[in-house]
Amino acid sequence: MKIQKTVAEINEKIKKGEAVVLTAEEVSQMAETASPAEIAKKVDVVTTATFGAMCSSGAFINFGHADPPIRMEEIKLNNVPAYGGLAAVDTYIGATAESETDPTYGGAHVIEDLLKGRDVVLEARAKGTDCYPRKTIQTTININNINEFYLYNPRNAYQNYPAATNSTSKILYTYMGNLLPKFGNITYSTAGELSPLLNDPELRTIGIGTRIFLCGAEGYVTWNGTQFNRSKPRNVYGIPLGNAATIAVTGDLKQMSAEFLKAAYFEKYGISIFIGLGIPIPVLDEDLAKRVSIKNCEIDTVICDYGQPDHPVLARVHYAQLQSGHVLLNGKKVRTAPMASLYKARQIADILKNKIETGRFLLTEPVQLFPENTTTKPLNMREEAS
Amino acid sequence: MKKRYVLTFPSDTTNEPITYNLVKQFDIKINIIKAKINAGEEGTLLLEMDAAQENIRKARKYLEENHIACQSVEKKVHWKEDECMHCGACTAVCFSQALTMDANRQLIFNTEKCIVCELCVKACPLKLFEIHFSE
Numbered sequence: 001m002k003i004q005k006t007v008a009e010i011n012e013k014i015k016k017g018e019a020v021v022l023t024a025e026e027v028s029q030m031a032e033t034a035s036p037a038e039i040a041k042k043v044d045v046v047t048t049a050t051f052g053a054m055c056s057s058g059a060f061i062n063f064g065h066a067d068p069p070i071r072m073e074e075i076k077l078n079n080v081p082a083y084g085g086l087a088a089v090d091t092y093i094g095a096t097a098e099s100e101t102d103p104t105y106g107g108a109h110v111i112e113d114l115l116k117g118r119d120v121v122l123e124a125r126a127k128g129t130d131c132y133p134r135k136t137i138q139t140t141i142n143i144n145n146i147n148e149f150y151l152y153n154p155r156n157a158y159q160n161y162p163a164a165t166n167s168t169s170k171i172l173y174t175y176m177g178n179l180l181p182k183f184g185n186i187t188y189s190t191a192g193e194l195s196p197l198l199n200d201p202e203l204r205t206i207g208i209g210t211r212i213f214l215c216g217a218e219g220y221v222t223w224n225g226t227q228f229n230r231s232k233p234r235n236v237y238g239i240p241l242g243n244a245a246t247i248a249v250t251g252d253l254k255q256m257s258a259e260f261l262k263a264a265y266f267e268k269y270g271i272s273i274f275i276g277l278g279i280p281i282p283v284l285d286e287d288l289a290k291r292v293s294i295k296n297c298e299i300d301t302v303i304c305d306y307g308q309p310d311h312p313v314l315a316r317v318h319y320a321q322l323q324s325g326h327v328l329l330n331g332k333k334v335r336t337a338p339m340a341s342l343y344k345a346r347q348i349a350d351i352l353k354n355k356i357e358t359g360r361f362l363l364t365e366p367v368q369l370f371p372e373n374t375t376t377k378p379l380n381m382r383e384e385a386s
Numbered sequence: 387m388k389k390r391y392v393l394t395f396p397s398d399t400t401n402e403p404i405t406y407n408l409v410k411q412f413d414i415k416i417n418i419i420k421a422k423i424n425a426g427e428e429g430t431l432l433l434e435m436d437a438a439q440e441n442i443r444k445a446r447k448y449l450e451e452n453h454i455a456c457q458s459v460e461k462k463v464h465w466k467e468d469e470c471m472h473c474g475a476c477t478a479v480c481f482s483q484a485l486t487m488d489a490n491r492q493l494i495f496n497t498e499k500c501i502v503c504e505l506c507v508k509a510c511p512l513k514l515f516e517i518h519f520s521e
Binding site: 051052053104173177178179180185187262264265266267272274325335336337338339340341342343344346 | 471472473474475477478479481487490491492505508509511512513
C-alpha cells in the first residue's frame with residue numbers, strides 16, 4: 001500500500017513525541033540500504049539547514065517616539081545609513097549598507113551588535129513638520145529599548161549556486177571569496193545534500209507560511225525570494241543547475257542567537273551577513289522520501305569563471321567532488337574550498353531535529369505554494385529617451 | 387634550533403653561491419619559504435634555518451661579511467579560534483595546507499605548516515587572522 005501522510009498526522013506524532021526525525025545527511029545515508037517506500041514508512045520529518053553569506057538580508061526596527069517627536073528622513077546607525085522612507089520612527093537597515101567612516105563595518109554589524117546587546121548610536125535628521133517638530137536627534141539604542149526588531153531577508157537559501165574560479169592573472173576579491181589567479185582555486189557555497197531547497201526541489205512542502213529555524217529562533221517563509229527562478233535546467237535527479245529558487249524569510253531578532261548570525265566583510269567587496277537557516281521537510285510520500293534522500297554525488301552545479309564579465313560556465317561538477325577538496329579542471333587538479341559553514345549547518349539540522357523530536361517545533365503546511373515557471377529577467381540598457 | 391630569517395641581498399651582490407655555502411660550510415638545513423629576487427634590484431629571501439646555535443652564529447657572520455643583512459623574524463599568524471564559524475573561506479587560499487577542514491568540517495590550523503604568506507588575513511570574512519611579530 002502506498003504511503004500517504006498529512007502534515008496534521010505528522011504533527012500529532014510530534015506532539016506525542018513519536019515522530020521519527022532524521023537530518024538530511026542521515027536520511028541520505030539510510031537511502032544506501034532503504035528504498036523510498038521504506039523511508040516514507042519509517043521517517044516522518046527530515047531536517048535541512050544551511051549557514052552561508054546571504055547579502056539580501058536586513059532588519060526592520062521601530063525606535064519609538066521621542067518627545068518632541070521626529071519624522072526621521074535621514075537615519076544613521078553607528079554611521080551606517082538606514083532607510084528613511086518609512087513612517088516616522090520605522091527603518092530598514094540592509095546588511096550590505098556600508099559605514100560612512102569604516103568600509104569594513106556595515107548594516108550586518110549593526111544588526112549583530114544590537115543582537116549581542118550592545119549600544120548603537122542613532123542619528124537622524126528631518127525637515128520638521130507641524131506634527132513632528134524635531135529636526136535632529138542623536139542618542140543610543142539597544143535591543144531592550146527599541147520596539148520591533150525583526151529580520152526580513154528578501155532572498156535567502158539559494159537552491160544551488162555556481163562554484164567560482166578565476167582565469168585571469170590577478171587575484172579577484174569577490175563575494176565567493178579570494179579567487180587566486182590562473183584557476184588557483186575553486187570556491188563553492190551550499191551545504192550540498194543538507195541544503196533546504198535541494199531536498200524539496202519541486203517546492204511541494206516549502207511555501208508561504210512555512211515555519212523555519214532562523215538564526216536560532218522560529219521564523220517564517222514570507223514569500224518567494226527575489227530572483228526566484230524555476231526555469232533552470234535540471235539534472236536527471238531533478239536538481240536545478242545553478243542558482244534557481246530562493247525564499248524570503250522573517251523572524252524576531254529579539255529571539256535569535258548571535259551564534260547563528262554573523263556579520264562579515266569580504267575583502268574589497270564589502271559587507272555581508274552569514275545567516276543560519278533550517279527547514280523541516282515532512283516526508284509525506286515516496287516522492288518526497290526519494291527527494292530528501294538526494295546525495296552529494298547527485299547534486300550537480302557549474303563552475304563559472306569570475307575572471308570574465310559574464311561569468312561563463314567552464315565545467316560541471318557534483319558536491320561530492322567539491323567537498324573532496326579538489327576537482328579536475330582542464331585536466332589540472334584544482335583546490336576547492338567552501339564559503340558556507342557545513343559545520344554550523346549540521347548544528348542547525350541537529351537542533352531542529354531535537355526540537356521536533358521533543359515536540360517543541362511543529363510543522364506547517366504552506367498557506368500558498370510558490371509560483372511556477374518563473375524566470376529572472378536581466379536589466380537591459382535601453383536607449384536614452386531624448 | 388629552527389628559526390626563520392629574512393636575508394636582504396644588495397642589488398650588486400657578488401656571484402657567491404650564498405645558500406649553497408650556508409648548507410655546505412655551516413651544515414644548515416635550509417627551507418626557502420619566500421624569495422623575491424630580480425636582477426639589478428635588492429632581493430629578499432625568507433628562509434628557515436635549522437642547525438646548532440654555533441653554526442648559525444658563524445653563518446650570520448659569513449652573511450655579514452658578504453653584505454647580506456640577516457634579520458631574525460618571528461612572524462606568526464594568530465587565529466582567533468573561539469570566534470570561528472568554520473566557513474572554510476581561508477582554506478581556499480592556504481597553499482601550504484596549514485589551514486584545512488577536518489572530517490567534522492571544522493577548521494584546523496597546523497602552525498608548523500604555516501609559511502606566513504598572510505593570504506588568510508584577507509580571506510577570512512570575520513577577520514580572525516592576525517599577524518603577530520616578535521624578534
